[in-house]
Amino acid sequence: MRAVLLGAPGAGKGTQSKILCERFGMAHIATGDLFRAEIGKKSPLGLKVQDYVQKGMLVPDSVVIELVASKLDASAQGWLLDGFPRTHEQAQALDKWLEQNGQKIDAVVLLSMKEDVVVRRLTSRRTCGGCGAVFNLDTRPPREEGKCDACGAALTQRNDDTEATVRKRLMVFNDLTAPLISYYKHAHDFYDVDGGRSPEAVTKELEGILGAAVKGA
Secondary structure, eight states: OEEEEEEOTTSSHHHHHHHHHHHHTOEEEEHHHHHHHHHHHTOHHHHHHHHHHHTTOOOOHHHHHHHHHHHHHTOTTOEEEESOOOSHHHHHHHHHHHHHTTOOOSEEEEEEOOHHHHHHHHHTEEEETTTOOEEETTTBOOSSTTBOTTTOOBEEOOGGGSHHHHHHHHHHHHHHHHHHHHHHHHHSOEEEEETTSOHHHHHHHHHHHHHHHHHHO
16 A cells, blocks of 8 residues: 655644554555654755755755655655645655665545644644644644643644744645646546544544555556
């Protein structure tokens, strides 16, 4: 199974990807996580992209594709892409790489969500500085305010989760999404799923879509 999960920041791609990858035995490839790991290691790539990520701007295509291709090459059991592609050009580059390697995408799914819901969800997000656990003040608050349930470390708001940065990220995402969605609707099996429902309802629909794609592959 090889699939692409699209959606605005905060649409639930990370949460759903982890569930789906466990269910279907795929590798979870999330560009956001990959870049944060490189930034944390202060690698040459991390230093290169740090400014882009913190300002809510897109990392240049050539850098993203180089990193993602290396991960796809190491995931022979199948994969789910989370946060990539983000542009029409990235989608074309991915398809070219897959064709050269005798692979194809089985399904492309868009998690749709209203902008105000995304802003509220992301600005309520808090991350543990110790173990990396993620909480949400609205939907999954910590038992003790400001402290992680798992390790007790302080919870903080990521720089890219402030309202100003979230709205900028959404503006960039919306500007680029229209041609990307148009491309995928014509080039691949494409599905639009309402991400504003309960996580359980979204998971059930996604499992049905990917399950059918596996049978049809």
